[in-house]
Amino acid sequence: MAxxxxxxxxxxxxxxxxxxxxxxxxxxxxARARDECYGxxxxxxxxxxxxxxAYLITDVDQAEVTRDLLxxxxxxxxxxxxxxxxxxxxxxxxxxxxxxxxRASPEAIRCLDCQRMHEKTYxxxxxxxx
Numbered sequence: 001m002a003x004x005x006x007x008x009x010x011x012x013x014x015x016x017x018x019x020x021x022x023x024x025x026x027x028x029x030x031a032r033a034r035d036e037c038y039g040x041x042x043x044x045x046x047x048x049x050x051x052x053x054a055y056l057i058t059d060v061d062q063a064e065v066t067r068d069l070l071x072x073x074x075x076x077x078x079x080x081x082x083x084x085x086x087x088x089x090x091x092x093x094x095x096x097x098x099x100x101x102x103r104a105s106p107e108a109i110r111c112l113d114c115q116r117m118h119e120k121t122y123x124x125x126x127x128x129x130x
Contacts, residue, residue: 003087003088003096007099008088010103012079015075015106019072019075019079022068022072025068026072029065033062071107074107077107081109088102090110090111090114091110093113097110097112098111098112
């Protein structure tokens with residue numbers, strides 16, 4: 001059963017709200033990072049542990065911004081799919097993606113079964129990174 005106009009409108013509002021919230025968070029994080037350079041985070045660095053902690057804080061902040069920007073791009077792609085009528089169709093099997101999944105993850109491009117298969121097929125061992 002195809003998504004109803006009401007469901008599409010609900011999902012469009014969800015996408016718009018999440019998009020706006022993420023952009024506000026990114027702008028805030030970038031402004032804070034600009035105002036709070038490494039030297040201010042580190043303070044009077046007295047040893048290598050203090051220096052490492054300061055680098056970790058700045059790296060985590062950068063990783064959060066990167067993650068948020070990735071989600072912004074995914075939401076923008078979801079908006080494009082809404083506009084071209086392909087929203088809610090699995091990119092792998094072309095089946096409809098369940099409304100419950102779209103409500104939880106409106107940027108989803110695969111149905112649950114195909115997403116599971118994709119994750120099994122392309123699973124990578126965990127590797128530390130920031």
